[in-house]
Amino acid sequence: MTAALEMRNISKSFPGIRALADVDLVARAGEVHAIVGENGAGKSTLMKILAGVYQPDDGAILLDGVETRISGPIDARKRGIGMVYQExxxxxDLTVAENIMLGSTPSRLGFVQRKALTESAQAVLDAFDARIDPGAILGSLTVSQQQIVEIAKAYxxxxxxxxxxxxxxxxxxHEAQALFHIVRRxxxxxxxxxxxSHRLREVLDLGDQVTVLRDGQQIETRPAEGLTAGEMIRLMVGRDLTDIFPKRxxxxxxxxxxVEGLTRQGAFEDVSLHVRAGEIVGLAGLVGAGRTEVARAIFGLDRANAGTVHVDGAAVHARTPAQGTEAGIAYVPEDRKRDGIIPSASIKDNISLPVLSDLGRMGWISRPRERELAREQVATLGVSPPVIERAVDTLSGGNQQKVVIAKWLATQPKVxxxxxxxxxxxxGAKADIxxxxxxxxxAGTAILLISSELPEVLAVSxxxxxxxxxxxxxxxxRADADEATVMHAATGEAVPA
Known part of the structure; x- marks a missing residue:
């Protein structure tokens, strides 16, 4: 049977970087072919070549057995290639139906045919068994629902x-299960x-074939059946990581x-929790349960309507992040690109941002002290490459996250x-973090950890x-925590005795 896609000996270089070297990929109809690898392994570059964003330096692309040059993203779509990116x-501000049919909106004499638009979008949603109103404004949906709409648009x-x-x-x-149903459909x-995906368990659950990339090279392609997460990790990083989530x-x-009785109307209510020195406390729950909203209120990004926050016994009335920082609280946000970094600024400038007032006098910043602080944090957290003048958006995702953490560690937080x-x-970056x-x-820091990856919460909390x-x-x-117990509580069911 002819493969739907063959990428043969694909190579691509950028100034000073060999991004891909003779990579092969075969995808067949009715098959899930998973690609895994560390950030910087070449996954995104390979897919951008398939999408027509980049042209390969060498190699060939065959669609249904016919060698093809993909001139750009529009050409890729015309040839039957759908891309669903992480972002x-x-x-x-448009409706679900308008988003799904974007680029193929039914019209007549220049006017949108609303009934046909809604019916077409509903047919796609029905194919996925997705209970989403095609007339709803997209921004009103949960993240998981928006992800389904993104896939429906490609479909x-x-x-x-x-x-x-x-x-x-x-x-x-829990939310991912609906998406897995769509993938299987x-x-x-x-x-x-x-x-x-970086989530290796779902790769093994969904994948028929797995290709491992490392440093721009194809390390191995093999059936997912019989493959283990440990083997994939060894192939991805070139070494054994016996414990991805080490617990010290x-x-x-x-x-x-x-935190006592903290309430923000419409987001969360009567939340009480405590974290001790040296303790890692997990905050679990489904997407939309209010985890991030609680964190933002504690830090001062959002204002609570009721409740109290104390740090080392002292009342905290943080109404701004600056006040939260002054009280000894640091917050590493969930969206590093939007809220955690200034992408075009240097590592040094990002790290020093929360403590500029401490790095000088009378409004003047001591540049030597700023550089010393940045070098110390980069060395402590293992940011690579350790070039403090380098723009953060040139780093891998894992190293960008280390810079965000470094920025807040520079404030010497208690929480x-x-x-x-x-x-x-x-x-690899996950183990480092x-x-x-x-x-x-x-070192005695009190840590409140929010994660949608349940094995992570269970392992370190x-x-x-x-x-x-x-x-x-x-x-x-910790002794009583397992996936079933947490998921019972997250879905509102009674925790098993």
Whole structure:
């Protein structure tokens, strides 16, 4: 049977970088072909070549056995290639139907045919068994629903090949199940699916074939059946990572962060929790349960309507991030690109941003002190490359995340809130970040960890609070925590005895 896609001996170089070297990829109709690799391994470059964003230096692309030159993204779509990127490419102010049919809107004499538009979008949603109103404004949907709309938009063009790039990076394990149903439905429809993810368990659950890339080279392609996560990690990083989420046992001290009855109308209600020195406390729950909203209120990004926050026994009335920082709280946000960094600024400028007032006198910044601080943080956190004048947006996702953490560690916080600290980073960077978290806990920092990746929460937390619809539904000790127990609490069901 002729493959829907063959990429043969694909090579691509940029100034000073060999991004891809003789990479092969075969995707067949009705098959999920997963691609894994660390950030910088070449996954995105390979897919951008398939999408027509880049042209390969060498190699050939065959569609249904015919050698083809893809001149650009529009040409790729015309040839039946659908791309679903990690960053959603939707218009929040348009309806669901308008987003799904964007680029293929039914019209007559220049006027949109509203009935045909809605019916066409509804047919696509029905194919996915998705209970989403096609007339709803996209911005009113949850992240998981928006992700489904993004895939539906690609599916509406009746592609032969669909590329899904980190489709579950913003979803909890529970929310991801709806997306997996859609992937399996598309596979049953005979679509060739290329699936890129750092979540190795879902790669093994969904994948038929797995290709591992490392440093721009194809390390191995083999059936997913019989492959283990440990083998994939070894192939991806060139070494064994026996524990992706290492847990360091450290002495637990007195309560540092105490939150009582915290309420923000419409977001969460009567939230009480505490974190002690050296303790890592997980905050779990489904997407939309209010985890990020609680973190933002504690830090001062959003104003609470009721409740109290204390740090080391002192009342905190943080109404701005500056006040939260002054109280000894640091917050690493879930969206590093939007809220965590200034992408075009240097590593040095990003790290020094929260502490500029401490780096000089009378409004003048001491540049030597600023450079010294940046070098210390870069060395401590292992940012690579360790060039403090380098723009942050030139770094891999894992190293960008290290810069965000470094920025807030420069404030010497008593409480560190980490919101999705390993989202979208590869397994090597994930292990590095967890080593950093363990070292901070060992130094006595109180850590509140939010993650949609349940194995991460279970592996590193000393205790876990679970949120359901804006309320704490359970507090679970480490010894009693497992996936079933947390998910019962997250979905509002009684925790098994």
């Amino acid at each position: 959603l490419n939707l218009v929040p 509406a063009l009746r592609p032969k090949i669909i590329v899904l790039d980190e489709p579950t990076s913003s979803l909890s394990e 598309m596979r049953a429809d005979g679509i060739a699916i290329i699936y890129i 046992e450290v002495p637990i001290g007195d309560t540092v962060l105490a 560190l809130i980490l919101d999705e600290p390993t989202r979208g980073v590869d397994v 967890h080593e950093i978290i363990g070292a901070l806990a060992a 000393d205790r876990i609070y679970v949120l359901h619809e804006g309320r704490i539904s359970a507090e679970i000790a």
